[in-house]
Amino acid sequence: MVVVASSMEISQISSSHLKSSLRSSIWYIGEMGRILRSILPIRSTKEDDDEYNVEYSFATEYTGPPVSYDIPRAVPVDIASIPIASVVSVSSSGNLSLPIIQPVVKRDTKLVLSEINDSRFGSDQIGADAHSPSSPEGDRSSVSLGFSDSHENSKEFSLSSDGDGLDNYCHEIEELHDASEENRTHEVISGYDNRTQIVTFREPESHAMVQEESSFDDPGMVIQEKPHASSHVKKGLCHRCLKGNRFTFKEVCIVCDAKYCSNCVLRVMGSMPEGRKCITCIGYPIDESKRGHLGKCSKVLKQLLSDFQVKQIMQFEESCHINQLPYWLVIVNGKQLSLEEAVQLRTCAYPPQRLRPGSYWYDKLSGFWGKEGHKPCQIISPQLSVGAPIKENASNGTTKVKINNRVITKVELLMLKCARINYEGSPHFWVSHDGSYQEEGQNQVKAKIWEKPGMKTICSLLSLPMPSKSFISYAEEMVNNDGKLGQGNIDTKSPTKLLLVGQDQSGTSAIYKQAKILYNVPFSEDERQKAKSLIQSNLYLYISILLKGLKQFEEEYSIQIRRKLMDQPGTSAAGGLAENIETNIYTLSAKLKYFSDWLIQIVTSGNLELVFPAATREYAPVVEELWNDKAFQATYARRTELHALPIVADYFLPQAVEISRTTYEPSDVDILYADGISSSNGLTSMEFSVPSLLPDIFMEATEQTNLLQRYQLIRVNSNNLGDNCKWLSMFEDIDLILYCVDLTSYNEFYTDNNLIVKNKMLESKNIFENIITHPRFKDKAFLLILNKFDLLEKKIKTAPLTQCEWFKDFNPFITNQSFNSDESSRNRAALVAQYGFQYIAAKFKRMFSELTGRKLYVSPVTGLEADSVGAALRYGKEVLRWVDEENKPKSSTNEWSSESIETNS
Numbered sequence: 001m002v003v004v005a006s007s008m009e010i011s012q013i014s015s016s017h018l019k020s021s022l023r024s025s026i027w028y029i030g031e032m033g034r035i036l037r038s039i040l041p042i043r044s045t046k047e048d049d050d051e052y053n054v055e056y057s058f059a060t061e062y063t064g065p066p067v068s069y070d071i072p073r074a075v076p077v078d079i080a081s082i083p084i085a086s087v088v089s090v091s092s093s094g095n096l097s098l099p100i101i102q103p104v105v106k107r108d109t110k111l112v113l114s115e116i117n118d119s120r121f122g123s124d125q126i127g128a129d130a131h132s133p134s135s136p137e138g139d140r141s142s143v144s145l146g147f148s149d150s151h152e153n154s155k156e157f158s159l160s161s162d163g164d165g166l167d168n169y170c171h172e173i174e175e176l177h178d179a180s181e182e183n184r185t186h187e188v189i190s191g192y193d194n195r196t197q198i199v200t201f202r203e204p205e206s207h208a209m210v211q212e213e214s215s216f217d218d219p220g221m222v223i224q225e226k227p228h229a230s231s232h233v234k235k236g237l238c239h240r241c242l243k244g245n246r247f248t249f250k251e252v253c254i255v256c257d258a259k260y261c262s263n264c265v266l267r268v269m270g271s272m273p274e275g276r277k278c279i280t281c282i283g284y285p286i287d288e289s290k291r292g293h294l295g296k297c298s299k300v301l302k303q304l305l306s307d308f309q310v311k312q313i314m315q316f317e318e319s320c321h322i323n324q325l326p327y328w329l330v331i332v333n334g335k336q337l338s339l340e341e342a343v344q345l346r347t348c349a350y351p352p353q354r355l356r357p358g359s360y361w362y363d364k365l366s367g368f369w370g371k372e373g374h375k376p377c378q379i380i381s382p383q384l385s386v387g388a389p390i391k392e393n394a395s396n397g398t399t400k401v402k403i404n405n406r407v408i409t410k411v412e413l414l415m416l417k418c419a420r421i422n423y424e425g426s427p428h429f430w431v432s433h434d435g436s437y438q439e440e441g442q443n444q445v446k447a448k449i450w451e452k453p454g455m456k457t458i459c460s461l462l463s464l465p466m467p468s469k470s471f472i473s474y475a476e477e478m479v480n481n482d483g484k485l486g487q488g489n490i491d492t493k494s495p496t497k498l499l500l501v502g503q504d505q506s507g508t509s510a511i512y513k514q515a516k517i518l519y520n521v522p523f524s525e526d527e528r529q530k531a532k533s534l535i536q537s538n539l540y541l542y543i544s545i546l547l548k549g550l551k552q553f554e555e556e557y558s559i560q561i562r563r564k565l566m567d568q569p570g571t572s573a574a575g576g577l578a579e580n581i582e583t584n585i586y587t588l589s590a591k592l593k594y595f596s597d598w599l600i601q602i603v604t605s606g607n608l609e610l611v612f613p614a615a616t617r618e619y620a621p622v623v624e625e626l627w628n629d630k631a632f633q634a635t636y637a638r639r640t641e642l643h644a645l646p647i648v649a650d651y652f653l654p655q656a657v658e659i660s661r662t663t664y665e666p667s668d669v670d671i672l673y674a675d676g677i678s679s680s681n682g683l684t685s686m687e688f689s690v691p692s693l694l695p696d697i698f699m700e701a702t703e704q705t706n707l708l709q710r711y712q713l714i715r716v717n718s719n720n721l722g723d724n725c726k727w728l729s730m731f732e733d734i735d736l737i738l739y740c741v742d743l744t745s746y747n748e749f750y751t752d753n754n755l756i757v758k759n760k761m762l763e764s765k766n767i768f769e770n771i772i773t774h775p776r777f778k779d780k781a782f783l784l785i786l787n788k789f790d791l792l793e794k795k796i797k798t799a800p801l802t803q804c805e806w807f808k809d810f811n812p813f814i815t816n817q818s819f820n821s822d823e824s825s826r827n828r829a830a831l832v833a834q835y836g837f838q839y840i841a842a843k844f845k846r847m848f849s850e851l852t853g854r855k856l857y858v859s860p861v862t863g864l865e866a867d868s869v870g871a872a873l874r875y876g877k878e879v880l881r882w883v884d885e886e887n888k889p890k891s892s893t894n895e896w897s898s899e900s901i902e903t904n905s
């Protein structure tokens with residue numbers, strides 16, 4: 001039993017009212033502000049605004065030794081005796097006879113206290129004020145417990161667990177409802193219209209609920225009515241303080257469209273775990289008209305928060321589940337999308353632009369995409385397994401001419417006419433994704449539609465889509481790989497689904513990108529652009545680290561030379577200094593020194609991302625000059641001494657001049673090395689087919705003649721799986737889970753949302769435990785990817801595995817005699833790393849078998865090496881085959897030919 005209240009409230013309760021009526025427990029009022037502050041809104045880091053200094057206290061039971069003075073006391077709350085409400089929303093027209101209440105406002109603290117004194121409240125309050133955007137006075141010390149409203153005079157009510165209490169309570173609800181209806185008519189201005197809430201009650205033991213609250217993962221649910229900003233607020237005014245004008249910068253709630261000025265936005269939106277939403281809008285899907293603005297921040301937040309905070313909020317906004325397109329509202333060829341289909345559609349190389357809920361048709365062969373009943377409006381990636389097969393009347397065509405089974409529209413017929421394609425006799429054309437076409441029944445490819453003269457003009461005149469050059473070459477490659485024109489060659493089997501998941505920094509991105517490169521799945525234009533920006537701004541970060549080092553080396557060198565001169569008899573210190581300045585090999589020219597000071601200052605103040613990559617064009621010549629400078633090169637030669645320089649800088653710095661140019665186009669390997677996944681939303685998917693005729697590392701030689709085999713690789717960051725990985729239930733039909741662990745994380749720590757410092761390896765173990773025990777994955781095959789094997793070899797030399805408490809008993813038996821020379825000591829590190837890997841693998845395997853009674857497969861991986869990732873995926877395929885055979889009747893024996901390491905240690 002825990003009581004939460006503001007410290008001021010608790011002390012007043014204890015001193016004036018509670019002494020006589022307390023139960024026997026003694027309660028210690030401990031300051032737990034740190035914990036509470038961590039769940040409260042982010043505070044402005046730019047201005048120290050006193051108004052945000054909210055103090056909270058926690059009451060916990062005092063268990064210490066007896067004390068001679070009075071300990072403040074608080075009434076313990078018996079949570080079990082409080083009836084529990086389940087909340088559903090219905091449209092205002094809903095004709096239900098359930099009691100309707102209006103949300104309760106927090107009232108004046110003194111009034112609450114006097115009521116406690118009157119012993120009116122046998123149980124805890126059911127509602128308290130949120131940081132209500134609707135109440136302009138908004139009490140700063142309140143905690144969000146229920147719904148909020150702005151009815152100043154609304155009545156608060158109490159609940160008791162007995163039947164009478166419930167009757168009285170229902171009566172009170174009715175009264176309250178009447179009163180609030182009355183208030184509503186008198187309401188002048190409030191931040192929000194009221195949500196119609198129906199609250200039904202159940203006894204604590206009862207599991208019968210009338211209806212659960214909104215459940216995002218259930219497409220069959222009743223969608224809650226969304227909050228809307230009040231239409232009473234005059235245009236231009238802030239919806240909280242009602243000040244400002246239309247020129248005041250404001251931030252907009254992506255759910256209810258309420259606008260807030262910079263003074264109010266943090267109070268109303270709090271820590272923004274789902275991006276820019278009022279606290280009362282958290283948990284609601286976004287306003288679809290705002291989908292295009294997701295992740296695009298306004299000036300207001302940038303002024304109030306640090307770049308890092310803004311970036312994080314924008315990432316939450318783009319990646320959190322509730323903000324994703326309600327995929328079940330997208331219908332393709334008459335079939336609702338599943339989550340995986342939606343991910344595939346969104347993350348393919350050429351996705352539909354501005355996708356909104358609605359009905360669409362998709363021609364899988366050509367990539368034509370359009371709204372149901374209309375002509376095509378886009379050409380997207382072909383061969384996606386989304387929706388049902390296309391229908392004849394998908395675009396409502398009346399021409400009798402068909403393309404890929406769809407009767408085309410009149411405009412399209414006009415296009416064929418302009419392109420001089422003969423459509424006499426109402427033929428049925430098969431058009432492939434590269435534009436090559438043939439008539440049904442004639443095994444002869446005629447030509448490529450897109451290569452017909454004047455097609456670009458024709459399409460733009462008729463408002464029909466025309467593929468870009470990059471799309472055509474991508475499609476041509478697909479056709480070449482398939483060997484033949486689509487029609488007879490379509491792989492109708494659903495792909496084998498692989499789910500790649502891991503903790504942040506475990507390397508899932510690197511492995512995913514590596515797989516893209518391995519299986520020739522091109523990076524989309526958007527991915528390339530994002531990678532380019534990231535690489536360019538990171539370049540300036542690496543340069544700034546080198547320049548800082550240069551400064552330090554310059555000083556050290558100066559002192560060194562001065563000392564040398566002082567030691568030489570007959571040399572004056574002053575003369576030596578003059579000479580020293582001239583000969584210091586780390587001294588930059590005045591211009592470069594100016595640039596150096598400026599860049600270091602930009603990075604130190606955290607403004608790098610504001611300046612770069614935008615200013616790349618301007619500073620490209622300076623980078624070139626710097627790179628050719630002797631002092632800079634001397635520093636670069638000593639880069640291993642600069643610990644702040646990330647390892648990956650070694651890859652990018654030699655290309656510094658090239659990268660700094662505006663014409664720079666990142667190669668696939670550059671994208672691989674650029675940190676993070678390009679779409680930055682934590683959830684990405686790609687599909688690849690392995691051609692049957694081409695040799696491919698994914699296939700065994702014996703299988704080369706088999707039919708095309710398709711795979712879908714879905715990558716998700718564990719941060720995006722929610723508490724206890726609850727969103728995992730959204731992944732249907734996964735065949736194999738690839739769980740990725742960073743082998744070097746055993747001595748690394750991070751601070752979680754509750755400000756608790758955690759060991760990364762232990763946290764990765766916890767996430768793994770959650771995943772393998774998730775009901776949806778009960779019988780699934782798992783492959784543990786122990787990544788960053790190359791780095792483990794380096795790290796284990798200086799940081800023993802025993803630094804992690806889970807690995808305390810790691811004690812490899814290695815004799816030292818054979819490891820004397822340098823070469824041998826390297827071998828020794830490699831051997832210890834090998835043992836380390838096997839030991840960690842065994843730990844995970846044991847845990848897996850204890851929890852599931854099954855066997856875990858493990859593979860060591862170096863995510864940045866193609867061969868290593870290829871081998872792990874190949875092993876994954878073997879695991880699937882093996883599990884498949886294991887599930888068959890016991891007649892067959894398993895021939896296991898894996899090169900991966902079976903850790904039986």
Ligand SMILES: Nc1nc2c(ncn2[C@@H]2O[C@H](COP(=O)(O)OP(=O)(O)OP(=O)(O)O)[C@@H](O)[C@H]2O)c(=O)[nH]1
Nearest residue numbers: 504505506507508509510675676677788862863864
């Ligand atoms: N040396 C080395 N570096 C690796 C390896 N795998 C990943 N990295 C690097 O480790 C860092 C984190 O990897 P990411 O792939 O971004 O990990 P992630 O956090 O799972 O993915 P995101 O959520 O997209 O950032 C990146 O800088 C990678 O380049 C590896 O096997 N060896």
Ligand SMILES: [Mg+2]
Nearest residue numbers: 504505506676
């Ligand atoms: Mg990462």
